[in-house]
Amino acid sequence: MRGAGRWWRGKSTPAKVETYTRWSFHALAVAEVAVIGLAPFGSVPRSVAVRLFLLVCGHAVVCAVTASRALDWKRGSREQPVRWVVALATTTPAAAVIAAGAVTRGPDPDHVAATLYVGVVSCGTGFLALGLRSTRHMSGGVLAGSFGAGAVAFSQGFSWLASVVSAGVVLLVAGFLAFTCVFSVWLLDAVYELAEARDTRARLAVAEERLRFGRDLHDVIGRNLAVIALKSELAVQLNQRGRPEAVEQMIEVQRLARESQREVREVVRGYREADLGAELAGARGVLTAAGIDCTVTGSAAGLPSPVQSTLGWVVREAATNVLRHGDARRCAVLIRVEEGLVVLSVENDGVPQDAGARPSGGSGLAGLGERLAEVGGTLRAGPTGDGLFRLAVEVPLPSDAEAARSLSEVTP
Incomplete structure (x- = not known):
């Protein structure tokens, strides 16, 4: 479980949403097996129930694979899964008719046959809409599936009332599944576009x-x-x-x-030279705009210019790392003066447990270390546990500057 949690935390927000969407489609296929595939047990002979269960399982696998391939197609990572769409469109009515026709004995064979028939057609039609190009085609596919379900049901011996009810149920269930799938893909696209917009904004700022x-x-x-x-x-x-x-x-x-x-x-x-006050305000504004709750404790007033400039660069690099690495939702910046030192710490969450002190592929922290060395400062950075990452620096204050700082804090 710890490895799975580390794998999940290592994903970006768009990748998490995509994984959740993909497995939601798979969960719907599992629900088809659990709800429809197990329905014959106890109502028909065991041998027939096992064959019907395997038939529904095969249809659910085709639905899951079609949905997964269609999601890749919607995201632009593969071509439209025409073969799988055709396979689903072919196997759905065939599996429904075979399942309904196989139920001839039992306490309530008509009810079981109707459940299998309507369930298989509804699931197949709903997943099939995800592999079509436009909303008009999707709506047409759902309507065609419901009309075809009623027509085939009537031709298989269902009464006209049962055929109409079957068509209505297929329309509602398949329409709901199709809407859920399409909305999930739209939401996933929106998340990716927001992530790209944030990266574009950072590049434009540079x-x-x-x-x-x-x-x-x-x-x-x-x-x-x-x-x-x-x-x-x-x-x-x-x-x-x-x-x-x-x-x-x-x-x-x-x-x-x-x-x-x-x-x-x-x-x-x-x-x-970077002004510490301006960098603090800028970092808080950028992080807040990115959906990260940023709090700043302490003030930069009274610090000498060289110290402010160095700490300003620390804040700038820390804010950049929070945006580019991990999946932060909270960031806390603390500034305090103690025993001739200015201590600045930046702590954020959303960092994988195995993250190192330096972000992958970057040299920003190394550059900060060189800047701090020029003023006698030190730098510590690394994960602290529970998905937290802390960057802390200490910069010595000249004695006169420290006195002026203390005086400014006690003077009204």
């Missing part, structure tokens, strides 16, 4: 940040590079004419190059 950075670089050095190019051409022309002003122009080019280098460093420094 692309937008890259565009902003590129725009800032262009605004900062674009004009300076154009001036450098013009002055360099002017210096070449002046030098060819033997004019001493060429040296002045090259000095100006040198000054502009150094100025551009300084401005680029400022842009990169501003890009690398």
